[in-house]
Amino acid sequence: MRTTWDLETDVLVIGYGLAGGVAASIAHDGGSDVLILEKNEYPGGCSIFAGGSAKCVEDAEAAREYLTVLSAGRVDDEVISAFAQALAENEDFIRQLAQVNGAELKRIPNTQGSYPYPGRETWYSLRIAKIPGFEGFPWMRCFLSPAGVNLIKLAMDNVESRGIPAMLSTPVRRLETDDSGVVIGAVAEKEGRELAVRARQAVVLATGGFEQSEWMRKQYLQGMPFFSMAPLTHTGDGIMMSQKVGAALWHMWLVHGSYGFKFPEYQLAFRHPFSGYRNPKRKMSWIVVDKMGSRYMNEYPPAPQDLPHRAMEIFDPDLPGYPRIPSLMIFDEVGRKREAIAQPLAFPGYEYNWSEDNSAEIERGWIIKANSIAELADAIKERFPENEGRMDAEQLEASVREWNMCVETGKDRFNRPPGSMMALATPPYYAAQVWPIITNTQGGPVHNAKQQVMDPFGQPIPRLYAVGELGSFFGHLYQLGGNIGECFTSGKIAGQNAAKETRLP
Ligand SMILES: Cc1cc2nc3c(=O)[nH]c(=O)nc-3n(C[C@H](O)[C@H](O)[C@H](O)COP(=O)(O)OP(=O)(O)OC[C@H]3O[C@@H](n4cnc5c(N)ncnc54)[C@H](O)[C@@H]3O)c2cc1C
Structure with a gap:
């Protein structure tokens, strides 16, 4: 057991995204000295990219009912109840945090739960509309809306107003335990040297997901x-560190994501622009087909950033391979002019502005063009090696014909909303390759209702907590907006409980 340390604190928070910032502030309010260690050069993690708001509920019981169906038996009742209760308290909690900088909070009453389950109507969202005097960080341009940037500003102002130190560019490499397995600190790396930090009360893991670990994805x-579209620092470190001290894992397979684009010139993926809740009247100009040209999915399901990638994941041993990875997005001239088919993130060093009429991407060869569907099929075979020459012109023509009949009748066997349908009838025709895209992962260490990390035998690992998307609540379906809501609920619960741990002498 380690006995020499470079630094000491009561509660050590590892990761400075939203959940880490909240947990640190609340542990401090509970009377603890707190230190945050962050791997990246700046705080924010995935949280800073979030386009949405924090989920809250009117009524804990209704939320419990909804979450019970949503999680389909993959989460214990006790954890469901604790999450539902914290969601019911979320608005008051966020309003308290917002006092630090006078952030203007906007309640968005009409955003219901994504799925038609009992309790759906209890959900609403809370958005940080504005923070007086704050125009954004010089080191981060915002993406869809300033929502995520404002969230991180809120977390940072709470941390800084409490005088909590945060060490940036300080990746934590491992947790330290005593001889009986109690977590007593961690070892980080600072400027090429080891930095051992003792935690007298608890360690809170807030390191986000494994979006950028190719090995874990595989x-x-x-x-x-x-x-993935997530920051490059997201390599599942918290997952591995918790495993090393005996954590059980859950929800590793669940991805908040969609289908989208990946080009070798850009390290981060781009997703299509249909984020947020499905608006059944919003037109979508494309269909998606597999490598051979067959349509197989509802391109616009109830949660367009939760479900669509799932349909792509089947493996065909007779091919052998994944017949739907990559798939092809097919649209016509009307669709091409209508709107950009992708919505890239603004990320320092990885910015890309997609042209509104998709013309620049045709120039780049990311989108290919042909005068007829049969010619498009040939061009796909020739120009996209990942298609492996499988595109079948007759099949693609049949898919487009069938689709145009769906548009006429308003009926689709995959349940695409009639209001979203557009015929593919105006040449030239276009194709772009689409892949399964991760917005963020949900997996990580199992936690109980107190956010304590659990071992495979259902026992808490003493003095270890996990928050945010690291071992998120969501393990069956994802509730849109739920990750941000959970950063507040889990950060509060873990911060309170960590501060109650007895101090080691
Ligand atoms: C583009 C995008 C849009 C999104 N939109 C929404 C939305 O609209 N609504 C919603 O609810 N959710 C959304 N999400 C998901 C949501 O943003 C995240 O799930 C949530 O913010 C995660 O917060 P977190 O605090 O758990 O982790 P993060 O904010 O990701 O923070 C984790 C931090 O830990 C650090 N870290 C990692 N490893 C180490 C280590 N070894 N040592 C020290 N530090 C480490 C990372 O660098 C990072 O700063 C979106 C995600 C993305 C990428």
Whole structure:
């Protein structure tokens, strides 16, 4: 057991995204000295990219009912109840945090739960509309909306107003335990040297997911390859560190994601622009077909950033391979002019502005063009090696014909909403390759209702907590907006409980 340390604190928080910032602030309010260690050069993690708001509920019992169906028996009742209760308290909690900088919070009452389950109507969202005097961080441009940037500003102002130190560019490499397995600190790396930090009360893991670990993606996700839009620091470190001290894992297979684009010139993937809740009247200009040209999915399901990649993941041993990875997005001239088919992130060093009429991407060869569907099939075979020459012109023509009949009748066997349908009838025609895209992962260490990390035998690992998307609640279906809501609920619960641990002498 380690006995020499470079630094000491009561509660050590590892990872400075939203959940880490909240947990640190609340542990401090509970009377603990707190230190945050962050791997990246700046705080924010995935949280800073979030386009949405924090989920809250009007009524804990209704939320419990909804979450019970949503999680389909994969989460214990006790954890469901604790999450539902914290969601019911979320608005008051966030309003308290917002006092630090006068953040203006906007309640968005009409965003219901994504799925038609009992309790759906209890959900609403809370968005940080504005923070007086704050125009964004010089080191981060915002993506869809300033929501995520404002969330991180809120977390940082709470941390800084409490005088909590945060060490950036300090990746934690491992946890330290005593001889009986109690977590007593961690070892980080700072400027090429080891930094051992003792935690007298607890360690809170807030390191996010494994979006950028190719190895973990291959081991835990069914389809290959998946590409990610998350920061490059997200390599599942918290998962490995918790495993090393005996944690059980859950929800590793579940990805909050969609289908989208990946080009070798850009390290991060781009997703299509249909995020948020499904608006059944919003037109979508494309269909998606497999390598051979057959349509197989509802391109616009109830949660467009939760479900669509799942349909892509099947493996066909007779091919052999994944007949739907990559798939092809097919659209026509009307669709091409209508709107950009992708929505890239703004990420320092990885910015890309997609042209509104998709013309620049045709120039780049990311989108290919042909005068007829049969010619498009030939062009796909020739120009996209990943298609492996499988595209079948007759099949693609049949898919487009069948689709155009669906548009006429308003009926689709995959349940695409009639209001979203557009005929593919105006040449030229276009194709782009689409892949399964990870917005963020949900897997990580199992936690109980107190956010304590559990071992495979259902026992808490003493003095170890996990928050945010690291071992998220979501293990069956993802509730849109749920990750941000959970950063607040889990950060509060873990911070409170960590501060109650007795101090080691
Ligand atoms: C583009 C995008 C859009 C999204 N939109 C929404 C949305 O609209 N609504 C919603 O609810 N959710 C959304 N999400 C998901 C949501 O943003 C995340 O799930 C959530 O913010 C995760 O917060 P976190 O605090 O758990 O982790 P993060 O905010 O990811 O923070 C984890 C931090 O830990 C650090 N870290 C990692 N390893 C180490 C280590 N070894 N040592 C020290 N530090 C480490 C990372 O660098 C990072 O800063 C979106 C995600 C993305 C990528």
